[in-house]
Amino acid sequence: MPCPFHISRRAFLTGAAASVALGAQATAQASLGAPRDDGTPRSDKPTVNDPDARLEFHGVHQQGIVNQPQTYAEVVALDCQFTGKKRLEQLLRTITERARALTAGGTTPPDGIAYPAGDSGELGPELPTDNLSVTLGVGDSLFDGRFGLSAKKPARLRAMESFADDTLVADKCHGDLVLQICADQHDTVTHALRDILRHTRGDVAVRWRQNGYMNEPRPTGTQRNHLGFKDGIVNPSPDEFDHLVWAGAGEPAWAAGGSYMVVRLIAMYTEFWDRISIAEQEQIFGRDRATGGPLSGGDEYAEPDYLDDATGDVIPTDAHIRLANPRTPETADQLMLRRAYNYDNGVRDNGTLDVGLLFVCFQQDLERQFVTVQKRLEGEPLADYIRPYGGGYFYALPGVRGSDDFFGSGLLA
Template sequence: MAQKPPTERGAGDAAVQKGPRDRSDPGHPAGTADTGPGAADSGPGAAGPGPGPGTSAAAGFSRRRLLGTAGATGLVLGAAGAGTGYAVGEAGGSGEPGAEGRPLSTLGTDMVMFHGKHQPGITTPMQAHGHLLAFDLAPGAGRKEAAALLRRWSGTAARLMAGEPAATAGGRDTDVARDAGPSLLTVTFGFGHSFFARTGLERSRPDALDPLPGFSADRLDKGRSNGDLWVQIGAQDALVAFHALRALQKEAAGAARVRWQMNGFNRSPGATARPMTTRNLMGQIDGTNNPKPSEKDFARRVFVPEDGAPAWMAGGSYAVVRRIRMLLDDWEQLSGGEQERVIGRRKSDGAPLSGGTETTDPRLEKTGPDGELLVPLDAHARITRPDQNGGAAMLRRPFSFHDGIDADGEPDAGLLFICWQADPLRGFVPVQRKLDRGDALSKFLRHEASGLFAVPGGAAKGEYVGQQLLEG
């Protein structure tokens, strides 16, 4: 199986690096294996595209010894148009440290740079585990306290993403992620509409952060919506993600308190025999039409331009976050053919009902022997097509969620929808309005929480996220 370069860089200038492992562990010969991006969305949400070439890491991980991350495991990057997953090649892992000839996975060595033009977690490959949190500033806290918190958070995020201990205010790491590598950990920070009034920065609040309009599918819980500050955490390892969550929560003490928290997951790397676009909890392939960094207008659609307004948002993006409940009991009562007509794609491989493969453009005017359109007028795939929405597009990068069974005995499960765009009024809003008017999928969805956040560009070394806003 062909080897790929050990480092990669994406459109967000956040390098995905193959970190060196601790060589002090005897019996584990050195070696590397390569990983690549996952993807999601053509349904209610989607995944981010993968990275391109970059530079390798130089520092070892003193706290998290990478036990058994040796040998070529055959984990390779798969690039298949709109989105891919991870694939495991010939060599398997025993899961037991020191098993001769059976090296453990090297997923733990993947590392993303915290500092860069854009924040990590936007174009970074989809991760298997995620946490979304919103914080409100504590009573009496203002601009000064917010700046100190973002400085602490940025420092902690940079250390954790490099596989280093969390030097929290208490002075002691929790050791939750001890022995693990960075595991593609990313931490992303954003500001909500209310943040600017709390900090006396109303004049710096961008127009694009105006509240989203209401939609007919909304059943929003205000207590789980919006917030002064937003944090997105993603990692390939659940303990690494939880470790970052706890570290950031502890750093916020006294300055901000959690407003809401949501936990999500995606398909684990190596779960499929070949690279594949992931599926959502409805069983649909989910990620086919996501914009890709290779497209010439990708940056224009996703990131605020350098000469954009306000200046502190240059290189940043706007994140729309929606907790979308999937009414799975109702959905699963449909036959496979009925489900396909709701989506407009084959469930088996994601190809449009008009024929072809997953990446084939739907032939929206094609009819069957009965004269009926093969892709129905209200099919989700038709309504969400950018060419059916004046070119409106967004980078969708969600997590699935399952929070148990509700009082009616139905699964509380669905999609933590996250989409990125340079302007939500030109990205999310027009598409959602059209879905509101006639998407066949809408009757199986319920939007239960919502938030819109301004996510500034990345921080340079020695700086913190949002510094230009808070100190400008």
């Protein structure tokens, strides 16, 4: 398959990809904080990090889904290097043990003279927690027969398809397992990844990896993406999680407490974007670039006025926010919970900046939510400036219920 980045401007502008990753569709950063006085969500990030801040590891649901998104993230897809259910159980137990220990923090184990160091030392002798979360998901390929789990596959899980405008790169897609590691400090994320890979060496191989970060709000509110716009403002409220985020009817009993996880690696072509006027950029998004508010008026949390703008005279009918979230009763159950991160991978082979979005979202139903919205976005004007090229569909496992439990225990029972 040709590289998605080696394209001419002419070819790019006539064939780029649409994506649900940007704009007004749900964003975790924007809504999981305390509400403002007027009832709208608060997205301002804390300015002081607490190295002792800790998320509870045990629970019905995993960390890293509905908690306030941390500043840094790694998403890493893994392929198993073995067959057999027993060895898979041992792998999942090991990942659980390491995640439990890492999120608890504390003093690193003492080193024996004749043994390898027990820790990388990257964080020093006392491990901070920095709100570290480790979230584990399983991919469609885990149910291909190698582990005897075919009959237990989540009802809607499948390999991620290529949408009309995607340019998917095979070795940047899918995976038997996926790890999402998030924390308030970058070195805490990297340390956790190294630790887990060290303890699972020989069992898994990294298929693909992408790290990301959240910008500070400028000046306030939601973070901005590399295109200069506030990236995602609307998100489900906690009282909607049961019918928008967590497993619903028709799923196997073991899947209760889990959620469908979509990861999309989305390149942004900033050199092209920076050559168009702000007015055109705002028409493409449907929002004011400075404030984040809809073009119909108000701040970033204001409700766009579609009712009195049926023909798109103020907010174009093909604007990103209008396609992503039409705000009709019929589309109310399509909202997703998202945790989107910017990325910067340096420079592409053609000399352009390799920047983009690490898009992650969680939902109850892949087809009803992500796929439906993604298809509605096909051909939007924003597609001329972005291109999805990797990622996958996964099922985020239910939470670890206690000290004797482990990731996927119900699946392997």
